[in-house]
Amino acid sequence: MxxxxxxxxxxxxxxxxxxxxxxxxxxxxxxxxxxxxxxxxxxxxxxxxxxxxxxxxxxxxxxxxxxxxxxxxxxxxxxxxxxxxERSEDRVIEHNTVEFEQMLESEGRDLEMGAEIETKDGSVGEITHIDPEIVRIDFNHQxxxxxxxxxxxxxxxx
CATH class of the missing domain: 3.10.50.40 (Chitinase A; domain 3)
Known part of the structure; x- marks a missing residue:
């Protein structure tokens, strides 16, 4: 069949x-x-x-x-x-480094390259860039x- x-x-x-x-x-x-x-x-x-x-x-x-x-x-x-x-730059989000680090610390997490971030809607992204001003999180599927x-x-x- x-x-x-x-x-x-x-x-x-x-x-x-x-x-x-x-x-x-x-x-x-x-x-x-x-x-x-x-x-x-x-x-x-x-x-x-x-x-x-x-x-x-x-x-x-x-x-x-x-x-x-x-x-x-x-x-x-x-x-x-x-x-x-396809990969989309629209799925790469930037946040202020200090604010994002504070948010992670409130959850008991550290800001580190490669860490996975899950949003409230269940989307999962990876931290791909950290500098003193900006954190980039890539929500494209790997x-x-x-x-x-x-x-x-x-x-x-x-």
Whole structure:
């Protein structure tokens, strides 16, 4: 039976950048070979089950899965607009350093490069610049602007 939007599927996948560097996988063997298992020691590398069309999976993968059948395998290339979007300078926010540092201190946190900041609406950004006047927080997804490649294998369709 061909996969349709709304179906529950279980897949295995390996995700790479265009240069071939693997950044995510469900396959334990691939995780061990690429060093991901060592980088993420608490992660369990196992098949992923989800409903096709929900917001959990990027559009490019969802589009590739629709029409595939149980047991099918494919490799796809997903451009940024069907993955995590293009990088946007509008998603980089600047704050006064002193004021921002005081706000963090009131939460018991220190101002440091690379720290993650979560807004009240749940957006997550990373501090990418600190100087005496300005702090920059980048709310672009870390994979924004990247063309991604996925090896997909459909294990089960319900």
């Amino acid at each position: 061909a996969i349709e939007t709304g179906d529950s599927v279980t897949i295995e996948y390996t995700a790479r950048f265009e240069d071939g560097l693997v950044f995510d996988t469900t396959r334990e063997r691939v995780a061990e070979e690429t060093g991901l298992a060592e980088q993420l020691p608490d992660r369990e590398f196992e098949p992923l089950t989800f409903e096709v069309g929900d917001a959990e999976i990027i559009d490019g993968v969802t589009e590739a899965l629709v029409g595939m059948e149980e047991g099918a395998e494919t490799t796809i290339t997903v451009p940024p607009e069907d993955a995590y979007g 994979l924004a602007g990247e063309t991604l490649e996925f090896d997909l294998e459909v294990l089960e369709v319900n």
